[in-house]
Amino acid sequence: MSGATAHDAEKTEREHRRLRLELLSDVLAETTRFFHDEGFLQLLPVMLGRSTDPLGPDPGSSVLTTVEVDYLGQRFYLMNSMILHKQLAVRDVGKLWILSPNVRLERAERATSGKHLFEFTQADFEIPRATGAEVRSLVERYLAGLGRSFEGHPALGALGVPPPRFSPPFPVYTTHDLERDYGSDWERVASEAHDQPFWALCHRREFYDREDPADPGHFLNYDLVYPLGFGEGLSGAEREFDPERIRRRIARDGIPPAAFRAYLEVADRLIPSAGAGFGIERLVRFLCRAPHVGDVQLFRRVPGEPVSL
C-alpha cells in the first residue's frame, strides 16, 4: 500500500469504529429501556465475589485461570460471570438485569475464533419461577423490537449493512439434532446455514443449569445462535436450586469445591428461576457484520493481541 492508501484505510477504519460505537450506544439505550419497561430492576455489577462461574463442567479447559484477589482476610474471584449472584438475588429482588463486565482470561488460540474477548459486557437477566420457554419468548420480543428500532439507522447505512430482520419465533433444535445434522462443529456450520437466529437446547454444562428431572442426562438450558456464521450470542437456563443436587453435580464434575464454598453456604436460599446472558459486543458485531468482535471495542481485548492501554 502507498502511504496515502494506508492513511485512507486507517481513516476508514477509524470512521467505521466510530459508527459501530454509535450502534453499541444505541443498543445500550434500547436495552435499558426494554428491561425497564418490562418491569426488571437494573442492578449494578459485582466485580469481586467469593464464588464465581466455573465456566463449564470442566473448568480449566476454557480459560487459563480465574483471577484471585486476597483482601482483608477473605479470598475473592474476579467475575467470570454474575450467574451465582443473580441466581441468589432473584429471590429478594424479583425480575432483574445487570450490565455485567466479565473477565475471562482465554487462551491465546481463541484470538482467531472471531468471537472471543478476554473482557466483555453481558446483559445478564433472571426471572423468578420462569420457564425456559418464557425466557426465549422474552428474548425474541427484545430482538424483534431492537430490529424495528434499527431500521433506517444512519450508522448501518453508512457502514453499508442491511438492518437486522428478526422474524420470531426462531427455530428450536436440541444439540442432539444439531450434532446429527451438522456434525461436531455444528455451531459454526448451522449458523452459516441459517438466515435467522435459532435456539439450541440441552447442553451438558455448568452445575447451575437444571438437569431435566424427567429425563436425566438432558438439561433445561438454551443458547441463541446468530445466523450467517456469527455463532453463539446468548446462553441461558432454568436453574438448579436444590442444594443437594448442586453438591452432587459439583462432585460429579470434579470441580475443586473450595471456590464454591461461599455459594453452597447460601444455596439453601435459592428459589426456582430462569434467565440468560448475552454479550453486548457479540450482538453489536452481528448487527454491523464486523469481522471480529474486537472491532466493536474502543479498547480491544482480544486474547493474545498486545494491548496498548
Added chain:
Amino acid sequence: MSGATAHDAEKTEREHRRLRLELLSDVLAETTRFFHDEGFLQLLPVMLGRSTDPLGPDPGSSVLTTVEVDYLGQRFYLMNSMILHKQLAVRDVGKLWILSPNVRLERAERATSGKHLFEFTQADFEIPRATGAEVRSLVERYLAGLGRSFEGHPALGALGVPPPRFSPPFPVYTTHDLERDYGSDWERVASEAHDQPFWALCHRREFYDREDPADPGHFLNYDLVYPLGFGEGLSGAEREFDPERIRRRIARDGIPPAAFRAYLEVADRLIPSAGAGFGIERLVRFLCRAPHVGDVQLFRRVPGEPVSL
C-alpha cells in the same frame, strides 16, 4: 429484642433494601436517558488496563494496593477508575459516558466513613474541549431533572423520605475558602451546614487534573458535595493534555512511572477535555438518606465487613 421483633426488623430492612434498589434502578434508567438525549455515546467499561488511576498525588495513602494481573506476557491493573481511558477515548469518540465499575481495596478503617466501598459503579463522562463551568452546568441540569423525575416516587414515599429538591446553580467555593471557614474537616462540616449541594474547586490531586497555567499551585478541578452531611459525590476536572507537563507532574508526585508507561506512550494523542465521575451508590444513598452507602448495594462491599457471596 424478642424473636418476633428481630424478625420484624429483618423484614423491614429487607423491604427497605428492595425500595432502595427500585430507586437505584430508576436512577440508572434516567441517567441513561439523560446522557443519550444530550448526545453522549455510552461506552462499555474496561476492567483490566495497562495503566489506571493512581488515586491521588500520593498513591498508597488511599488504598492498600491496586490489583495486578499478568496475562499472556502483559501486566494489567484492575481499574481504580477509567479516567485515563476516557481521556484518550474522547478524541475519537467525542462526548462519552460509561457505567464504570471501580475496584478500590480501601483500608479497613474506612468502613466507618459511611461513604466508602471497595467496589462501586461510577457514571463517568468526558467532553472534548469543554470548560469546567460547562461540566458543572451539565451536572446541575442532570440533577435538577433527576429531582423532578423523583417527585412523588412511591419508593421515596414508602421510605418516608422527602423527594430531592435541587435548586441550581449550586454555590461555588474553593477548597481554600472552605478550609478557612470550616477547618481541615471542611467536607463533613460544610456538608452538614448546607441544604443544597455545593461545588468545591481547586484540589491538589492527580496529575491528570490541569494546573491553572495562569496561577500555578491552583487546579482546574471541582467536586460536588452533597448537603446534610452526605459529603462528596462527584469529582471532575479540566484535564492536563500536554505530555511534558504530565511527565513532570508524575515525577513531582514521586509516583513509580512503570504503571503509567502505557499511558505516557499514548499521551501525545491527548486533546483538551473536561468531565467528571459520580458514584451511583452515593447518589442513591443521598436520595434515600441511607445511613451507609453499603445499604444501597444488594451485595455489600464495605471495607472490613465480611462478605458472604
